[in-house]
Amino acid sequence: MFSADLLANAVVSGLLLGGFYAAVAIGLAIVFGQLDIVNIAHPAFVIVGSYTAYIFNTTFGFDPILVGVAAMPLFFAVGVAIYRLYYAAFERTGQESLSGLAFFFGLMFIIEVTLILAYGVDYRLVSAGYSAQTLSIGFVDLPGRMLVPFLVAMTLTAAVWLYLSRTFMGRAIQAVAQDRGALQLMGADPVRIKQWAFGLGIATAAIAGALLIIIGPVEPSVGRQYIGRVFAIVVLGGMGSIQGMLIAALLLGVTENLVSTFYGPSWSPAVAFGVLLATLAIRPAGLFGR
């Protein structure tokens, strides 16, 4: 039962899966990891990204990833709008703990139910050229529908990391997390920076959604499985650390896949949350936390 073949494939596909998870979590790593905004609706936005890719793929035949990239500006704008609402209603008045959480919870719910009303609960798929192909290296199989999202996810993660560490706005985002006051003294407006960061976080959901629907069929409630995963990844990786997030994502992907392969897929939803609870109980700062 524990053949090397099976184990190697489980680990490799776990890594591919984990890489994809990084793409889903990166938006939250920015918004929650840097800005302390608990956007539990982030996976719901990813599902919206999936449906966006689905619509343009089935209607016009566009490649889902291209749709995702093209949709980024729109998602960015939506993110900005939502942050402005969140700021006006909660952050300015200091209510963000209770009401802010409930706000995003309500938002997540609205998105999911709207999708159900619009598209029903049937699973939706896309077709892309590489979905059916498989690259084989030795006894290890790399299915196209996992490998391509993995590569795109790695690119996205690297791009965001470079953005945060090399550009002015990126560094401002990191700064606003650490010291609002100093930032204000330097003439930068923390609200505009956070707005930009939040928009960026939602924009990544456009791509992540496209990747998600390439990997497997999607229906509105799928987003909920990812809540646990993304929070587990961001918390395990350590707030504010993109590298930590990536490592945590890969670890989670491998763990989930191993559990699924050897104990059955019905246990995998619990893995992420189990990891999260364990991290919170043992080392809440995560692997690389600030």
Next chain:
Amino acid sequence: MSALLEVRGLAKRFGGFTALEGITLDVAPGERLGLIGPNGSGKTTLINCVSGALFNDEGRVVFEGRDITRLPPFQRARLGIARSFQIPKPFRSMTVLDNLRVPLEYAAHTRTGQRRAEDEAMRVLEIMGLAARADQNSAGLTQVDMRKLELARAMAAHPRLLISDEAMAGLSGAEVDEVLEILFKLNAAGITIIMIEHIMQAVMRFSQRVVCLDAGHIICEGTPDQTVANADVQRAYLGA
């Protein structure tokens, strides 16, 4: 007479940054102690360690002969250590009166029914000059009244040691006098007071003894006049 509060070799670090090191200090019962030092010298960190909001990494804190180093803040409050906060933290959903009921009912153990706690709270408010505001919501107070509420709440806990953290920052001369008068009254009633202040004239008038911190170390200890004349203290503040 043994000290009310003994701090021995206290150290506190945040990651690689050492906020406090080698702090050794005695506070006698009934004393008025001033704690001064430039910004970032560790004053608030020290009182956080004494009140329990932070746990020190090294050293001991002994209160009335009892080692309280590992006790959580609420137990230290029950033993008689009260503190006010630099930035007032009122219980915003409650009236001024109810703000005082919390420490009365918890730190000071007044559990004998609603009537007693309310009367006691009113008594404290009268001392503080806040009696007129008793039924007002605490979130809508003026700055000086908020500072007084902070002290009133600390007093409602029936402390033996009261630590006032920059209670007078940003107040006018007359307001400073008001607060100072209250602190003198409390001390006359037997409460030991540690005052952290930047307003030098208040520290000079109030303190019997002054301790000066700089960069996490005690650099001087003595009477107000001695402290002001001390070269290290001058250097710390003026950076010469």
Next chain:
Amino acid sequence: MRGRGFWAASAALLAAGLAFTELADNPYYFNATYVVLQALIMAVAWNILGGFTGYVNFGSAAFFAVGAYTTIFLQKAFGLPLPLMILAAGLACGLIGLGVGYLTLRLKGVYFAIATLAMGIVLETLVNNWSYVGGAKGTFMLTPDEHLWFDSYSEMLFMIMLVLALGSIAISRALSSSRLGRGLAAIRDDEVAAECSGVPTLRLKLVSTTVMGAMMGVAGAPYPYFVTYVDPISAFNLFIAVNAIAMPMIGGTSHWAGPVIGALLVGSAQEVITVTISSELNVLLVGIMLVLFITLAPQGIVGLARKHWRKRS
């Protein structure tokens, strides 16, 4: 509501409920009010931790479902009478509340909220894989023959829920004006200041989560008999969790009457919409109302009423 007024009103409501069971025949009324009362207990329970103490619980459905599955398990294993099962459910869920609280309440409120989500999914997965209580396929509960002096079993369930609802409101009301309640409010307003005022914050928070958990378990205990078929998807339904948050927030979280008002208004509206328009739309509307109220009227209906009276006087 002053003491005697409250108890008088409760007695009157109980009497009215009994009269209702004698006079009315159509089971629809009893079923509809059962649903509203169930939501009311959940809302009141949520508010003890959410409104009174300031910690958000996203996993309300999990407590509810564990209550339901405790009943299913005990029915299969021992065939106990319903009151004992309600008690057992309360105990089990109280312990779970205590456990989750102990693991996470020493961290920031945010982590507690996420942990409640986590706990929900973990418990759902466990139940899904537990074939004794039906697993993912679900399980059927036969309606017992015994229904005391009532005309039907659903009438008896309605009365049981009414008693439980009034009981939970009484507990919540007593809590809010007690020393314990003031301690919880201090924690909600400023936990550090509360701790420094002598409030044993961890202990009180654990009490709060335990009471909330137990109440939610009690709300869920009769559920299997009400629906006769239970599966994890319906028991752990997110909608239960959303309602548990939306109703107190719409009604007003700082007062014990807030969740009651919220549950009665929103619950009734939901019944009407489900029957007249559609159940999916009903679900969407709750989400929208929640977001609207949070952003525009964070103090809820109770808060709006207070502002109105203040302006008047």
